[in-house]
Each structure stands twice: as C-alpha cells, then as structure tokens.
Amino acid sequence: MKLKRHAILLSIAALGFGAGPLQAADGEEIYRSAMPPCSSCHDTGAAGAPKVGDAESWGDRLDKDTAVLVQSVKDGLGVMPAYEGKNTDEELTASVQWMVEQTRNGE
C-alpha cells in the first residue's frame, strides 16, 4: 500500500516535469515525432549523424548558427532527408535547439 502511493507520487512528479518550459518540451517532441524521427539517426549517430549528447561527433557544427543548421534540415544533408514542407520552421528550430542544448550540456 505504502509502495503504491509512492509510485503515484512519482508519476505526478514526472507529469509536472514534462510540463516544464514549453519550448524545450516541444523541441524534444518534434525530435521524436517528425517523419522520419530525428531520433532514429541522431540518438545513435547512425549513418554518420552528429549524435545528441556527444559533442565530439558534432565538431564544428556546434558553433554554427542555429539558422544554418535549420536550413540543412530543411534542405536535407547527405543521407538526412529534407524536412521542408513536413515541419514548420518553428518546429525544426525548436528541435535543433533542443539537440544543441542536450549536446552542450551532455559533457
């Protein structure tokens, strides 16, 4: 009984956390829900994709302007498909910002 209440409290805490700063939550959600999901390549570094949380794999990309990075995502780059027309600029910008933040903070 006591354990159960603990579990409920934990899920309430998790919900509260999920409702944190709107932009950060959006960025991660788009990262996971765009088609195909950014996470399918950028979680693992598949196909030479810069891996989220691994600054070394990003190299100079971390110093690029967000607008430049977003443009690459809109146009597609190498094996990365073009997302222009699939997601709005705002959505792509939020997901790129989320990726860069995770990577900068990941050290």
Ligand code: HEC
């Ligand atoms: C099929 C795998 C794949 C998917 C899906 C994918 N990417 Fe990529 N992404 C890559 C690869 C590979 C590169 C490196 C391309 C190169 O430099 O040749 C890359 C590069 C990037 C870069 C760096 C661009 C630059 O100018 O250096 C960003 C930012 C990025 N992806 C964000 C995203 C976002 C946001 C999404 C989802 C909306 C996404 N990617 C989906 C594979 C993928």
